[in-house]
């Protein structure tokens with residue numbers, strides 16, 4: 001089975017399992033897990049932030065960040081397809097009492113001009129704009145990215161208006177690679193940023209949220225409140241450290257495989273895609289010119305050995321990752337071509 005549904009489907013390698021098995025551990029709620037502490041310090045310093053906080057998931061990293069930044073009734077400017085808005089069960093409303101102001105980004109990417117136009121004036125009738133929430137790379141945007149210039153423009157605007165910036169960097173390493181910059185340069189433009197290890201880096205779980213020392217001190221309490229205080233989780237942190245040491249540079253391979261897939265798909269009758277739009281490891285394509293919608297396409301293709309995720313009525317998503325080889329990308333293209341000939 002060639003599983004292109006998500007980069008979260010990877011299974012820990014033998015070497016990663018070894019690193020997990022031999023991890024030094026302690027009670028992390030008491031701050032005594034040396035491997036978690038090492039991971040938090042390593043990521044914070046890599047991102048140029050004062051402190052980091054290990055959490056079980058990307059969703060919790062985002063929600064702890066929002067809870068730490070805002071008060072109930074505050075407004076969050078966000079793209080309408082952002083993971084935080086689209087896929088986190090309305091958590092920001094439930095947990096933090098936040099109100100979203102959703103903008104229509106260009107493939108999920110916002111600009112300083114769009115954001116400035118959305119700021120609320122000082123007016124007792126209106127909710128105060130307190131937070132700008134960005135996503136890089138952007139999942140529903142098809143792995144689209146922020147240029148450093150764009151992010152720096154947004155950061156400047158936020159400082160001028162005394163508004164915080166949170167960056168959902170579940171795939172920040174992919175974003176930095178594609179933008180030919182560093183994760184630190186991107187993170188520098190934000191007040192808080194989180195990175196995930198359970199996506200392109202191949203760990204079974206874990207994200208780290210980073211920010212100032214004061215921000216993380218507050219965030220620890222909210223992590224506990226949400227049930228994210230865990231005990232001997234150095235076992236998981238060791239997998240994250242292994243991913244960081246071994247699986248960052250190879251993301252380039254995933255990007256090349258995604259481009260290869262996109263180019264191949266563009267040559268198949270009935271499939272619409274512009275391969276130039278594919279810049280990281282996510283490939284969105286349209287099957288509206290076939291007789292099928294996305295659900296029928298994915299269900300029909302699965303028995304032939306390729307798994308994809310429907311991402312809209314006629315849109316599907318394929319994601320490349322460390323458990324899919326270049327040869328398997330070619331095989332998947334062949335399978336898709338044969339499938340379309342039969343229907």
Ligand SMILES: Cc1ncc(COP(=O)(O)O)c(C=O)c1O
Nearest residue numbers: 057058059060083135139168170
């Ligand atoms: C951009 C983005 N942010 C956050 C998350 C949430 O991560 P998790 O599934 O670990 O909660 C995801 C998951 O795919 C994501 O794509």
